[in-house]
Amino acid sequence: MRHTRFAVIAILIAAVSVGACGKKKPPVARPLPPPPAPTTPSTTATRPPAPPEPVPETSAIPPEPTIKDDPMAGDLDTINKNSPFQPVFFALDSYEVDGGGQQALTTNAGILKKYPTWIITIEGHCDERGTAEYNLALGEKRALAAKTYLVSLGVPADRVRTVSYGKEFPFDPGHDEGAWSKNRRAHFVVTSK
Amino acid sequence: MTRTVFSLAAIAALSSLSLLGQQPPAGQPAQPPQNPDINLVITGPGGPPKLAITPFVAVSNDAETVAAAKTIGDVLYDDINYEREYYMIGKDAIATIPRSSSIDEVPLDRWKELNADGLIVGSVQKTGSGILVRMRMIRVSNGQTVLGKEYSGSIANPRQYAHTISDEIFMQQLTLRGVARTKLAFTSDRDAERMLSPENRDIKEIYFADYDGANARRVTVSKTLNVAPAWSPDGQALAYSSWRPAGQFGTFQDVIISYIYKGVRQTPANGSPDKQNYLPAWSPDGTKVAFTLSQGGNQEIYVMNKDGSGLRRLTNNPDIDTSPTWSPTGTQIAWVSGRSGNPQVYIMNADGTGQRKLTNESWADRPTWSRGVFNEIAYAARTGAGFDIKIYSFSTGQTMNVTDGIGSNESPAFSPNGRHLAFVSTRNGKAQIFTIDRDGKNLRQITREGNNGYPNWSQ
Numbered sequence: 001m002r003h004t005r006f007a008v009i010a011i012l013i014a015a016v017s018v019g020a021c022g023k024k025k026p027p028v029a030r031p032l033p034p035p036p037a038p039t040t041p042s043t044t045a046t047r048p049p050a051p052p053e054p055v056p057e058t059s060a061i062p063p064e065p066t067i068k069d070d071p072m073a074g075d076l077d078t079i080n081k082n083s084p085f086q087p088v089f090f091a092l093d094s095y096e097v098d099g100g101g102q103q104a105l106t107t108n109a110g111i112l113k114k115y116p117t118w119i120i121t122i123e124g125h126c127d128e129r130g131t132a133e134y135n136l137a138l139g140e141k142r143a144l145a146a147k148t149y150l151v152s153l154g155v156p157a158d159r160v161r162t163v164s165y166g167k168e169f170p171f172d173p174g175h176d177e178g179a180w181s182k183n184r185r186a187h188f189v190v191t192s193k
Numbered sequence: 194m195t196r197t198v199f200s201l202a203a204i205a206a207l208s209s210l211s212l213l214g215q216q217p218p219a220g221q222p223a224q225p226p227q228n229p230d231i232n233l234v235i236t237g238p239g240g241p242p243k244l245a246i247t248p249f250v251a252v253s254n255d256a257e258t259v260a261a262a263k264t265i266g267d268v269l270y271d272d273i274n275y276e277r278e279y280y281m282i283g284k285d286a287i288a289t290i291p292r293s294s295s296i297d298e299v300p301l302d303r304w305k306e307l308n309a310d311g312l313i314v315g316s317v318q319k320t321g322s323g324i325l326v327r328m329r330m331i332r333v334s335n336g337q338t339v340l341g342k343e344y345s346g347s348i349a350n351p352r353q354y355a356h357t358i359s360d361e362i363f364m365q366q367l368t369l370r371g372v373a374r375t376k377l378a379f380t381s382d383r384d385a386e387r388m389l390s391p392e393n394r395d396i397k398e399i400y401f402a403d404y405d406g407a408n409a410r411r412v413t414v415s416k417t418l419n420v421a422p423a424w425s426p427d428g429q430a431l432a433y434s435s436w437r438p439a440g441q442f443g444t445f446q447d448v449i450i451s452y453i454y455k456g457v458r459q460t461p462a463n464g465s466p467d468k469q470n471y472l473p474a475w476s477p478d479g480t481k482v483a484f485t486l487s488q489g490g491n492q493e494i495y496v497m498n499k500d501g502s503g504l505r506r507l508t509n510n511p512d513i514d515t516s517p518t519w520s521p522t523g524t525q526i527a528w529v530s531g532r533s534g535n536p537q538v539y540i541m542n543a544d545g546t547g548q549r550k551l552t553n554e555s556w557a558d559r560p561t562w563s564r565g566v567f568n569e570i571a572y573a574a575r576t577g578a579g580f581d582i583k584i585y586s587f588s589t590g591q592t593m594n595v596t597d598g599i600g601s602n603e604s605p606a607f608s609p610n611g612r613h614l615a616f617v618s619t620r621n622g623k624a625q626i627f628t629i630d631r632d633g634k635n636l637r638q639i640t641r642e643g644n645n646g647y648p649n650w651s652q
Contacts, residue, residue: 093535119441128601129575129578130556130558131536131558131559131573131603132559132603132617132647133421133558133604133647134513134515134516134529134531134536134556134559136420136434136472136515137485137487137492137531138513140469140487141490141513143490147490161443161444162443162490163436163443163444163446164469165418168395168397168418168420169395169418191440191441192440
């Protein structure tokens with residue numbers, strides 16, 4: 001809910017600034033929706049769901065379609081929440097990038113070419129069927145294997161950082177192969193744009 | 194005079210231990226060395242001595258003193274029971290004997306009826322600045338006081354008096370290093386929910402607690418991932434691995450040393466875009482730290498001085514090398530390598546020479562080298578769906594199971610006397626720290642909040 005609101009505001013701000021530049025109008029204070037009321041988790045939990053936000057009434061220039069359609073114009077949190085990158089999954093105990101992983105990385109390399117200023121961190125993750133200590137190293141090998149393949153596709157090495165979280169932060173807390181297969185992954189995060 | 198004799202005995206025990214570290218002999222001492230001064234040692238006729246620990250007497254009736262007396266008596270019972278050297282007379286049986294108002298009035302005849310060989314009595318008295326705790330250990334057959342002690346100090350942590358008494362009893366009676374005053378450090382996410390923020394979706398911090406789980410305290414406040422604490426041999430510092438977000442430069446893993454009682458932190462191994470540092474292990478003399486340094490994604494075992502100088506690589510293999518631990522004398526290092534296809538425990542000399550494989554498991558990790566009289570290494574081994582703790586004995590060349598397939602059990606860490614292991618288990622749901630004896634008995638749950646991992650036992 002909060003993320004949606006931020007996205008709306010971000011698009012509006014972007015639209016306003018683009019419009020202002022294009023028409024060279026003097027800066028005019030434009031009506032913006034009020035900032036989201038600060039809410040604490042406890043109050044949101046007890047309150048009934050809030051009614052939908054009223055669409056902010058505005059006579060401003062409609063946003064550029066390219067910006068409106070591109071969630072990648074938001075801040076890093078917004079981008080990473082709607083991540084365009086595909087994770088790379090691994091077999092048990094393995095850090096080899098398989099066919100599916102190569103496809104995902106080809107897609108990801110295309111995104112990095114489209115956004116040439118982005119710098120990403122590849123997080124290596126492991127499932128609970130390995131030990132905590134060794135998984136720190138295994139996750140690092142997985143992140144590095146994904147990076148090496150990206151670099152082979154022409155992505156500059158200095159745009160890709162790697163870090164391992166071992167099995168510390170599983171994506172799926174379950175204890176079956178369905179969960180484990182999701183947790184053995186290289187996960188992509190944009191750290192600078 | 195007797196003190197000197199005991200110290201010499203302890204030194205003798207330590208010297209023989211050093212020899213064991215170098216050259217595993219054929220036999221293995223089944224029991225710690227006996228105290229030579231037999232007159233003060235309480236023995237049982239045939240089996241372990243039967244011991245009664247009576248409730249400590251509160252000399253005044255105020256609630257604080259009464260509570261402190263109860264705590265000290267209860268904790269002392271648990272502490273003494275922990276080493277399994279005595280047959281503990283049950284609290285119900287003890288309650289049948291009228292409570293004395295002083296530790297100088299002991300109804301020996303009644304204790305003889307319970308077949309007690311030894312008796313521990315004690316009292317707590319309020320003083321101007323705190324409390325005075327007195328204890329006597331008595332041989333029931335003749336009423337002789339074999340150990341008498343007085344302690345005075347703050348009332349803030351009564352458990353510590355019990356821990357001190359327990360350690361002194363084991364040292365005097367059995368020349369055994371008790372663990373009652375040792376600490377366990379570990380990683381936990383117990384406070385993460387409270388600290389979570391949009392920039393920090395995942396938080397684990399370092400904590401430490403008494404060996405029995407009481408008095409847990411948080412050490413780190415970095416609001417990132419912090420794992421694998423390791424106690425310095427003097428118990429004053431914790432080395433650990435900490436993840437440091439650095440924006441567009443990535444996330445770096447540092448090895449940090451935190452002098453927990455001084456509030457001083459140092460970073461002997463700084464992460465960088467090309468270097469990650471983790472899993473520190475102190476040398477037994479406290480001057481050096483072995484750790485995993487990953488340069489360009491190739492993990493190797495390195496040793497540095499504790500200030501970060503004198504960095505030296507010990508392994509050189511393109512596959513994973515990680516999880517170092519030192520031998521008791523500091524002449525060897527055990528670690529884990531994936532060079533044979535799956536993770537196995539290896540050992541080498543502390544200069545990196547003489548590397549050889551120790552285990553043949555489908556997955557072995559986190560070796561911990563016993564510092565006690567037993568010359569052995571414990572590690573986690575994959576057994577079916579999860580892991581179990583196993584011990585490899587250099588003396589016999591045999592491997593024995595410590596845990597039994599309930600839940601997944603990993604990350605073992607030996608107690609300083611080599612009799613116990615701390616480890617992580619999912620047997621009760623979330624990952625919790627437990628302790629267990631090396632023979633698989635005496636399981637105790639230490640943590641109960643959040644998910645916990647990477648235990649390490651202070652020396």
